[in-house]
Amino acid sequence: MVSKTEETQVNRLENQVDNGGGGAWEYLCLVRKLKLRRSDKVLKHGLSILNDSTKRSTLGSEEWTLYEQVAIAAMDCQCLDVAKDCIKVLQKKFPGSKRVGRLEAMLLEAKGSWAEAEIAYSSLLEDNSMDQVIHKRRAAMAKAQGNLSGAIEGLNKYLEIFMADLDVWRELAEIYVSLQMYKQAAFCYEELILSQPTNPVYHLAYADVLYTLGGLENLQSAKKYYASVTDLTGGKNTRALFGICLCTFAIGQLTKGRNKEEKD
């Protein structure tokens, strides 16, 4: 997760680079470190370094890291020719490398050649069945084709092996929510809360799912989780504060009806 200070730092640097103030390499390193998706900027500034042989040579062995970064950014921007060129340079430098093989498969994926990409990923998995990135790529590919049940199946299989991968639990939860499978999503968030009990993000998401499920019991626990978010963030989370109001109102509505019935 990216903190507020890191975000302002990266935004300031991006502004500086955009206006020709230098620091392109620092910016690209920071984007990589924080795992941000700013593909158009990475492509533009990365290429400006790669196309300048003096700048490029100062990077030393980091040059190849940049080729990889730009290749992935180019695929995201659908500049497939640029991606292809970067991958070619890497192939020449590292013949037979699995990491470059992964990029080749991703290029097939970016082109929409799903079947060929699938074959490429499968053959890479034969060499190393524990390659986490490839497992994730395959799930992402299913999602990109609109095959959400396939993506769910892939992620569940992945989680049987790599249970501690929190990002994947979160991705799975979000797919469940988009399919309105709230009970399953709640389960994922329970796992996340167990792994990181002090992270308010998961408490909030869990409370939102419980509220969406509805019913007195769920509303009451949703309210408790909103309260814990408020506690963990020192009352600075607006969503949680609104959540408490909504829960209180909904619980009031439900119990009001109930009391009347009892009186009748």
Place this chain on the structure above:
Amino acid sequence: MGGELRYQIGQNAYIKLILHALKHRSSAVNGVLLGRLSGGDSNPVVEIADSVPLFHSQIGLLPPLEIALIQIEEYYGAQGLSIVGYFHANERFDDSELGNVAKNIGDHIHRYFSQAGLLLLDNKKLEALSKGKDRSPVIQLYTRDSSKSWKLIGDGSSRLTMKEPAANIVLLDYISNKKWQDIVDFDDHLDDISKDWLNPELFSS
């Protein structure tokens, strides 16, 4: 029996929705339409006067939506406008189906405004916009029929029209100026309450 119900969307309402979808290209987004019913029985028109961009993450969750709808209704009610429909843009480019979440939200709005329309972003038309001179909105209209299901109204019927005929030209201008970076939706507002979901600055500068 009166004439067939039509929908007319104002330029600002239209541009806000499309820019919102462009800002969050890699996720599904939604928004709500504000307006009123006019024209009487003989020529009924749902005038969409304004729109509010809602969310770009986790659209299927209820609490943020309820908060947004309560606040939006409160604000626009004072101006005599009410919620008259819903806008949705799918996550994937080649997905042109109306999803279940969108239908459920549409059903909810329908309960309070029975002429409610559901708009879905037409990605292909949006992509072709810069090449052609298409003046029709780059969105598809769905209405709820008597069997309680949402039905696509074909392009040819022109049931959905633009109030200002040059809206697409203005939109293209905004796109080339990267105006979509400035749009604030309800998600942004909930993360940072100083950001205004009414986007008062968007069309002023």
